[in-house]
Amino acid sequence: xxxxxxxxxxxxxxxxxxxxxxxxxxxxxxxxxxxxxxxxxxxxxxxxxxxxxxxxxxxxxxxxxxxxxxxxxxxxxxxxxxxxxxxxxxxxxxxxxxxxxxxxxxxxxxxxxxxxxxxxxxxxxxxxxxxxxxxxxxxxxxxxxxxxxxxxxxxxxxxxxxxxxxxxxxxxxxxxxxxxxxxxxxxxxxxxxxxxxxxxxxxxxxxxxxxxxxxxxxxxxxxxxxxxxxxxxxxxxxxxxxxxxxxxxxxxxxxxxxxxxxxxxxxxxxxxxxxxxxxxxxxxxxxxxxxxxxxxxxxxxxxxxxxxxxxxxxxxxxxxxxxxxxxxxxxxxxxxxxxxxxx
Amino acid sequence: xxxxxxxxxxxxxxxxxxxxxxxxxxxxxxxxxxxxxxxxxxxxxxxxxxxxxxxxxxxxxxxxxxxxxxxxxxxxxxxxxxxxxxxxxxxxxxxxxxxxxxxxxxxxxxxxxxxxxxxxxxxxxxxxxxxxxxxxxxxxxxxxxxxxxxxxxxxxxxxxxxxxxxxxxxxxxxxxxxxxxxxxxxxxxxxxxxxxxxxxxxxxxxxxxxxxxxxxxxxxxxxxxxxxxxxxxxxxxxxxxxxxxxxxxxxxxxxxxxxxxxxxxxxxxxxxxxxxxxxxxxxxxxx
Numbered sequence: 001x002x003x004x005x006x007x008x009x010x011x012x013x014x015x016x017x018x019x020x021x022x023x024x025x026x027x028x029x030x031x032x033x034x035x036x037x038x039x040x041x042x043x044x045x046x047x048x049x050x051x052x053x054x055x056x057x058x059x060x061x062x063x064x065x066x067x068x069x070x071x072x073x074x075x076x077x078x079x080x081x082x083x084x085x086x087x088x089x090x091x092x093x094x095x096x097x098x099x100x101x102x103x104x105x106x107x108x109x110x111x112x113x114x115x116x117x118x119x120x121x122x123x124x125x126x127x128x129x130x131x132x133x134x135x136x137x138x139x140x141x142x143x144x145x146x147x148x149x150x151x152x153x154x155x156x157x158x159x160x161x162x163x164x165x166x167x168x169x170x171x172x173x174x175x176x177x178x179x180x181x182x183x184x185x186x187x188x189x190x191x192x193x194x195x196x197x198x199x200x201x202x203x204x205x206x207x208x209x210x211x212x213x214x215x216x217x218x219x220x221x222x223x224x225x226x227x228x229x230x231x232x233x234x235x236x237x238x239x240x241x242x243x244x245x246x247x248x249x250x251x252x253x254x255x256x257x258x259x260x261x262x263x264x265x266x267x268x269x270x271x272x273x274x275x276x277x278x279x280x281x282x283x284x285x286x287x288x289x290x291x292x293x294x295x296x297x298x299x300x301x302x303x304x305x306x307x308x309x310x311x312x313x314x315x316x317x318x319x320x321x322x323x324x325x326x327x328x329x330x331x332x333x334x335x336x337x338x339x340x341x342x343x
Numbered sequence: 344x345x346x347x348x349x350x351x352x353x354x355x356x357x358x359x360x361x362x363x364x365x366x367x368x369x370x371x372x373x374x375x376x377x378x379x380x381x382x383x384x385x386x387x388x389x390x391x392x393x394x395x396x397x398x399x400x401x402x403x404x405x406x407x408x409x410x411x412x413x414x415x416x417x418x419x420x421x422x423x424x425x426x427x428x429x430x431x432x433x434x435x436x437x438x439x440x441x442x443x444x445x446x447x448x449x450x451x452x453x454x455x456x457x458x459x460x461x462x463x464x465x466x467x468x469x470x471x472x473x474x475x476x477x478x479x480x481x482x483x484x485x486x487x488x489x490x491x492x493x494x495x496x497x498x499x500x501x502x503x504x505x506x507x508x509x510x511x512x513x514x515x516x517x518x519x520x521x522x523x524x525x526x527x528x529x530x531x532x533x534x535x536x537x538x539x540x541x542x543x544x545x546x547x548x549x550x551x552x553x554x555x556x557x558x559x560x561x562x563x564x565x566x567x568x569x570x571x572x573x574x575x576x577x578x579x580x581x582x583x584x585x586x587x588x589x590x591x592x593x594x595x596x597x598x599x600x601x602x603x604x605x606x607x608x609x610x611x612x613x614x615x616x617x618x619x620x621x622x623x624x625x626x627x628x629x630x
Binding site: 038041042043044045046048049051052053055056058059060061062063064066067070075123126127129130131141143144145146147148150151152153154155156157158159160161162163165167168169170173174177217221246248249250271274275277278280281284285297300301304305310313314317318320321324328 | 347348351352355359362363366367369370371373374376377380388389392393440441442444445447448449452453454455456457460464467469470471472473474475476477478479480481482497498500501502504505508533558561562564565569581582584585588594597598600601602604605608609612613616
């Protein structure tokens with residue numbers, strides 16, 4: 001139903017994979033029974049996996065290939081009949097790469113994704129270590145720690161916006177009334193906030209910092225779960241031996257636990273970087289990309305929806321994917337994924 | 344050496360308690376605040392933002408307003424729950440069917456191209472949603488499907504099926520193969536093996552997968568925003584609530600809406616967490 005024009009091709013690729021099933025099977029009748037077990041097994045395998053492959057092909061792979069084509073087309077939402085116009089052009093890339101705020105966007109996105117990744121994985125690691133030993137109430141705490149990860153991002157963003165509201169948000173009211181701030185802080189509306197520390201004034205990019213903390217808060221439970229699972233699988237005897245040999249808790253962490261966690265942490269850093277880099281919801285819902293928080297995903301959305309420039313959105317989206325593919329390739333090259341994917 | 348051990352143990356013990364307190368506050372307080380604000384009158388919030396509400400001022404006016412239809416002076420959030428439910432349940436059913444078949448093939452059967460499929464699923468898992476959205480946005484606009492719920496279900500299916508296959512595959516591996524072989528020897532065909540042997544044994548992991556897909560579909564915002572914005576009748580709760588924020592609705596009403604949006608997910612999560620643990624321990628007892 002949804003796949004109108006590509007349905008014929010889809011049905012085509014589908015039947016080559018699956019038609020061996022009902023159609024020919026019925027005609028062959030008894031001969032089907034004489035197919036070797038191995039041949040029947042591989043046929044069954046292809047039949048069972050084909051719906052999944054088909055849907056991923058139609059909704060993920062083909063659209064990506066189409067994005068590549070569109071990034072070289074002059075395409076606006078108003079004149080979509082141009083979709084099949086194959087005059088290729090580099091103007092989209094000129095627009096995107098020539099835009100005045102390109103470098104600021106790149107810097108914002110990198111600070112956001114690296115900062116978010118480090119905070120998220122760091123907090124997850126700390127929480128997992130803190131909850132490693134059994135104690136009463138541990139499972140309840142574990143359940144509550146997962147709450148930020150499972151609640152809808154819209155609710156989470158709304159409650160943060162309310163908490164940080166400059167007029168009646170409890171954080172600002174507490175800061176002004178109890179901590180003695182001079183004035184409320186626009187956590188989500190101020191690009192920079194001047195902070196005096198020991199007589200030195202520093203301009204803190206407060207809105208960007210807030211969306212980073214939000215991202216870490218929303219995602220650290222995932223890192224926590226991964227790391228805790230690995231921690232509980234670690235053999236205890238190594239640590240016991242180190243303790244007997246006089247290693248202090250910090251030394252045991254540094255020399256026994258950390259090396260065994262490095263694989264899962266490397267995997268988490270990659271996953272979190274990739275997801276934070278492409279994150280749209282959090283930033284859009286919190287600030288709409290204002291006050292120095294316009295990350296690349298928000299800009300792609302703006303190209304697509306506000307400027308109706310499909311070609312520009314595709315070009316920027318393609319550049320964004322290239323960065324992610326490079327990150328993935330670097331990791332793959334160093335074999336981090338292979339060893340973790342087996343677990 | 345011993346004294347260093349003692350000092351470190353003590354310092355780390357204190358740090359641990361402090362950190363867990365901070366984490367718990369950070370995880371629970373926003374939710375608690377959401378709940379508190381949703382039952383207070385706006386006037387009381389503005390006058391005393393830090394105050395704990397007195398029982399006398401509690402009321403459910405904010406809930407009435409956010410749920411009531413626009414004709415009754417409300418914001419009509421109730422009508423969106425049906426849409427969210429259709430999308431979420433539809434995605435769960437389709438994804439579970441697709442991924443059970445895929446995961447079974449990936450663990451039990453040898454077929455050409457199996458490894459390529461495994462690797463490409465892992466890659467799809469990390470593919471940027473916003474990039475995928477561009478051509479789908481164009482395609483659905485051309486087809487006139489923008490604004491239709493099935494379009495959303497198909498997207499959620501495609502974006503959750505790789506992870507679901509991955510989750511189920513890990514579980515299928517733990518099911519002894521001998522059981523299936525025995526059933527086949529007794530005359531079951533492949534479909535019967537899946538329905539009678541694999542599905543009942545895999546129920547805990549199917550429940551976990553369903554929960555995961557339900558949460559993704561219920562919580563999702565970007566695709567709902569891109570595809571449904573123009574047809575208000577089909578808005579999901581997430582989208583409807585986010586749109587309320589744009590027209591400067593009072594904070595108490597927004598919080599009431601957030602509570603309603605969050606409640607199903609939280610309830611499912613806490614209910615299924617126990618179910619999952621039970622399913623796992625039951626399996627462990629039997630060896």
